[in-house]
Amino acid sequence: MQVASGPADHGMVVPSPLGWEPIRARPRRPSHWLLGALFAVLVVVFVLTRITVPYYSLQPGDAIAVNGPQGPTTVNAARAGSGRIFLTTVSVQYRVTEFDRLMAFAHPDNQLVKQQTLTGGQTTAQFAAANQQEMTDSQLEAKVAALRRLGYTIKAHSDGALIEQVDPGTPAAANFLPGDVIINVDGHAVSDLNSATTLLHAHKPGDTVRIDIRRAAVSPPVRHVTVRSITCPASICQTPGTPFIGIALRTDVLYDLPAKPNVQIQTDNIGGPSAGLSFSLGIIDALTSGDLTGGHKVGVTGTVDINGTVGPIGGIDQKTVAVEHAGCDYFLVPPDEFKAATAKAKGHHLTVIAVGTLDQALTALGRIGGDLHGIPAKSPLPTA
Numbered sequence: 001m002q003v004a005s006g007p008a009d010h011g012m013v014v015p016s017p018l019g020w021e022p023i024r025a026r027p028r029r030p031s032h033w034l035l036g037a038l039f040a041v042l043v044v045v046f047v048l049t050r051i052t053v054p055y056y057s058l059q060p061g062d063a064i065a066v067n068g069p070q071g072p073t074t075v076n077a078a079r080a081g082s083g084r085i086f087l088t089t090v091s092v093q094y095r096v097t098e099f100d101r102l103m104a105f106a107h108p109d110n111q112l113v114k115q116q117t118l119t120g121g122q123t124t125a126q127f128a129a130a131n132q133q134e135m136t137d138s139q140l141e142a143k144v145a146a147l148r149r150l151g152y153t154i155k156a157h158s159d160g161a162l163i164e165q166v167d168p169g170t171p172a173a174a175n176f177l178p179g180d181v182i183i184n185v186d187g188h189a190v191s192d193l194n195s196a197t198t199l200l201h202a203h204k205p206g207d208t209v210r211i212d213i214r215r216a217a218v219s220p221p222v223r224h225v226t227v228r229s230i231t232c233p234a235s236i237c238q239t240p241g242t243p244f245i246g247i248a249l250r251t252d253v254l255y256d257l258p259a260k261p262n263v264q265i266q267t268d269n270i271g272g273p274s275a276g277l278s279f280s281l282g283i284i285d286a287l288t289s290g291d292l293t294g295g296h297k298v299g300v301t302g303t304v305d306i307n308g309t310v311g312p313i314g315g316i317d318q319k320t321v322a323v324e325h326a327g328c329d330y331f332l333v334p335p336d337e338f339k340a341a342t343a344k345a346k347g348h349h350l351t352v353i354a355v356g357t358l359d360q361a362l363t364a365l366g367r368i369g370g371d372l373h374g375i376p377a378k379s380p381l382p383t384a
Contacts (some may be wrong), residue, residue: 014128048099058111060318061089063326066282081286084293087278090315121168131271133179142279144306155256161196161251170246175225184212192251204242205231273312276304290371299323302334308358312336320344323358
């Protein structure tokens with residue numbers, strides 16, 4: 001049987017794995033390349049957002065009225081005052097990723113700071129307790145400064161040794177928090193810093209020390225703690241053999257505030273001491289008949305002590321942005337922060353004023369039209 005041979009009609013052969021012709025590769029569409037690149041970028045971003053770095057991010061917070069209908073300050077249980085004096089806050093992002101760090105240029109109002117720089121090596125609980133204690137202290141000192149400026153007599157007395165700082169990795173770290181007040185050491189009453197230091201230094205390194213502390217907002221408020229001292233590191237103590245448990249102390253001072261006016265300040269989720277000056281001005285505004293700001297919205301930052309001295313603060317760039325966002329006309333800041341705040345406020349409708357004392361702050365408010373009637377003439381204060 002013969003098979004006829006002849007030219008094959010290759011044009012009728014379907015290109016396939018079983019066909020006579022090789023399969024032709026389909027051209028890649030540009031969209032496929034884009035999708036592939038996008039997927040790769042998403043994978044990289046996903047990985048970077050899972051890698052944390054030892055930084056915190058300081059971001060603009062809020063400007064909050066210190067008195068008036070919505071403010072935290074009350075006088076005799078009533079919300080008095082103009083509501084046009086604003087404290088300023090900084091928001092802290094505690095979890096910072098490698099992606100956040102690489103994209104920091106896209107958020108010029110934020111600031112990355114090392115965790116160690118911000119917390120001093122304290123644990124989260126210790127850092128939070130320290131911030132809360134600073135807020136408590138700032139409110140008390142603001143009340144004393146404001147009431148004394150208005151002519152009230154405020155007496156003070158000591159009531160133990162307050163723990164300002166607890167060093168991580170020391171015998172004290174597991175037993176104390178900033179804000180605890182030492183009231184007894186080995187059964188002996190503690191009245192102030194000196195008595196506490198004398199009783200603690202009576203021990204030798206390795207001794208067991210019995211300490212009674214008072215802790216606010218816990219029940220029972222008094223706790224009994226036993227801690228073993230160690231030798232103080234040479235980097236801290238110059239005298240060899242000094243016993244050390246890892247706490248920094250100051251005298252806990254109480255002030256006999258008047259029953260009337262009953263001034264209360266209730267802040268939630270705000271820590272640190274930088275609202276002190278704003279509290280003092282808010283109290284004075286609430287206790288006097290005139291409008292202390294002359295109708296202007298005024299942002300305020302700065303610590304204040306019982307003598308009315310204004311101290312420096314941190315996060316001035318972020319606080320300036322918060323004041324701008326609140327639509328304030330003026331911003332009172334400590335002298336150390338004036339240059340940075342002025343640079344940050346450039347191009348905005350915000351006038352920055354440096355004040356070093358409570359009196360200087362009152363004078364500045366008088367110059368912008370604030371009503372200073374009712375404030376005793378302790379120093380030259382212009383009236384509206």
